[in-house]
Amino acid sequence: MRPARPADVEAIAELRAVVMRPDLERLGRYDEHRVRQRLRDGFCAQHTSVITTAGDFAGSVALRPSETGHWLEHFYLAPALQGRGLGSAVLGTLLSRTDTSGHLVRLNVLQGSPARHLYERHGFTVERQDAIDVFMLRLPGAGPGASANRTTVG
Template sequence: MNLKLEACTLNDAAQLAELRVLAMRPSLERIGRFDAKRARQRLLQNFSTEYTRLIKLDGMLAGFLVLRPQDKDLLLDHFYLHPDFQQRGLGSAVIELVLAEADELGKIIHVGVLRDSDANRFYLRHSFVLREVGEFDNYYLRYPQADSRRCD
């Protein structure tokens, strides 16, 4: 598996908005809240190439994530894989890279997840802890981990 996180450009915005719609559709339909236009707008209204990374697998666009600073912490604002790349271990490989980066920086990661989404189990498996339950979303934290292999 040739996995890379790459910088994006403004030209990627529309394609990433469509990818978000594809990835979110099943979860939003389950709760009766699917609105493709709103799903696109949520991404595009705060789109920033500075914090957005393309997830490429063997050179193909498999997904993207947005990891932005929030106070002294990090906010995993978006993390989506195209449905064709889900359930293959790619999400776990990507989140491990993000967690290693946060650990290196000593930063807490915050993430909000649709309450009825399968992503809730994903984040719990990757050492996130539930902080708050909202009307539609669950909010998680992941504290930095010490690397027992590191020698200081």
Template sequence: MEIGFRKAQAEDLAFARNLYFETMRWMIERLFGWDQAREEAYFIGFFRLDEVRIITVDNRDVGWIQERLEGTSIDLGSLYVIPAMQRQGIGTQVLQMLLARARSQSKTITLAVVKINPALQLYARHGFRITHEDAYKFYMRADPRFPDKRTVG
């Protein structure tokens, strides 16, 4: 299985949108109830084509990642893998690639994850630690320069 990335194009918007709704809908319904117009507006508000890369496996589109550079940090805004391809190590490999790049650039990685999202365990296994929280999300940080560091300062 060869995992790669390609720059997102305008025609990838529908793929990204559909995958976001497919993977997040149950969480959104549970927390807020589903309002299609609200969710469409939310998606368009955070999706930035210039920050998105499509995740490929053997040249097949299987997900997408969105990241933004913010000073000495990479903000991981989104990481989605199609359900049929989940639990096959794709998210793990994508995170490992991102952590390696952050390490080589002397950057930390930050993200926010919905508290009921099973991906929370994936992030914790890869050294992300909770820095703070709000009613719905944990905010996490990893410093790949210090992989054995268990607390965030």
């Protein structure tokens, strides 16, 4: 992982549109412009990392501080790289940092998204949900993110 730069916003916005399209279409919420603009509007390079493999852009993840801990946001991996353990390694690395600092982590995932299983494996539990989103919470030290035997990246 490397720190994001302001110039990364368009590559991340495009990846977001590709990755989220199936779930947003299933939920009847896909809008070609809005899916990209929401990323642009909320992008903060200071809290975002670009995920690379062999020097190539592979995805992004943001860990934004909040009053009660952190929000995990904009976690996208190129579809060809999903299901190979990269997302789990990235998540494990971030969660080891929040565990060390004693911070809880929140996120939201779309209803029915396969990404929810990744988050559950790393100790996230459902805090609340609505027709579109599942809001999840992870206390410090929960799940495999607290294990010293996991793969790390970065």
